[in-house]
Amino acid sequence: MIKILLVEDDLGLSNSVFDFLDDFADVMQVFDGEEGLYEAESGVYDLILLDLMLPEKNGFQVLKELREKGITTSVLIMTAKESLDDKGHGFELGADDYLTKPFYLEELKMRIQALLKRSGKFNENTLTYGDIVVNLSTNEVKVEDTPVELLGKEFELLVYFLQIKMLFFPRHKFLTVYGDLIAIRLFLLWKSMSQKFARN
Numbered sequence: 218m219i220k221i222l223l224v225e226d227d228l229g230l231s232n233s234v235f236d237f238l239d240d241f242a243d244v245m246q247v248f249d250g251e252e253g254l255y256e257a258e259s260g261v262y263d264l265i266l267l268d269l270m271l272p273e274k275n276g277f278q279v280l281k282e283l284r285e286k287g288i289t290t291s292v293l294i295m296t297a298k299e300s301l302d303d304k305g306h307g308f309e310l311g312a313d314d315y316l317t318k319p320f321y322l323e324e325l326k327m328r329i330q331a332l333l334k335r336s337g338k339f340n341e342n343t344l345t346y347g348d349i350v351v352n353l354s355t356n357e358v359k360v361e362d363t364p365v366e367l368l369g370k371e372f373e374l375l376v377y378f379l380q381i382k383m384l385f386f387p388r389h390k391f392l393t394v395y396g397d398l399i400a401i402r403l404f405l406l407w408k409s410m411s412q413k414f415a416r417n
Contacts, residue, residue: 218242218243218350219241219242219264219345220242220243220261220264221242221244221245221263221264221265221329222244222245222247222253222262222264222290223235223266224249224252224253224256224268225246225268225271226248226270226271228248231248232246234322237322237326238326248272249271250272250273250274250275250276250278250279251273253267253271253279254279257279257288257290258283260288260290263290263333264291264292264332264333265283265290265291265292266293267279267292267295268294268295268296269294269298269303270297270298276294276296280292280294280307280310280312281311283311284311291314291332291335292313293312293313293314293315293329294307294312294315295316295317295320295325296315296316297318314331316328344376344379351376351379353376356372358372358375
C-alpha cells in the first residue's frame, strides 16, 4: 500500500487529511518539523505532505535538509503561505508541488496521484484497500501480498465493493444477488477481510 508522511501541526486539518486518504494510503501523522525530518529520513515513504509553519523546525528547513541528505522522496508543500516568493523558494529547495490553504481534499488527492504516477508508484488500473490489491488489467487479487484466486462473478463483486468502499455487507445480500457456492465463498472471504480491517 502507498505510504504517505503527513507533517502538519494543525490537528484538525491533519485528521481530516488522514481520514480522507485512509482508503487510499497508509498515512503517518507527525506534528512538528523535527519529527517530520526524522521520519522522512527513514526512506520508507512514497510521498511527503509538508506544512511550512511548523514548530521546532519549519518546512523550508526540513525540505532543505532532506535534499542535502540525498533523499529524493516527492514532497508536496501544503501551506497558507501563498506569496510567489514563498512558492519559488519551495521549488528551489526541491519541492515537487505546492498547494495553498485552504484547499479541497479532492484536489489534494488528485495532486498526490499525479506525483505518484510521475514516480511510477500509482497505477489507475489498480484498486487498493488496506492490504487488498486488485489489478484490473490482469484480474489478479492479493491480500497481504498473497495471491487469492477469484473468478467471474467473484472478481466482479470484489471490484464493485472496493470501488464503493463497502466493507460490511450482510450474508443474505450475497445470497440474494449471487446465491449458492459463489456467494458463500465470497462472503467468507469478505467477512475475513472486514474483521481484519475492523481491528485496525
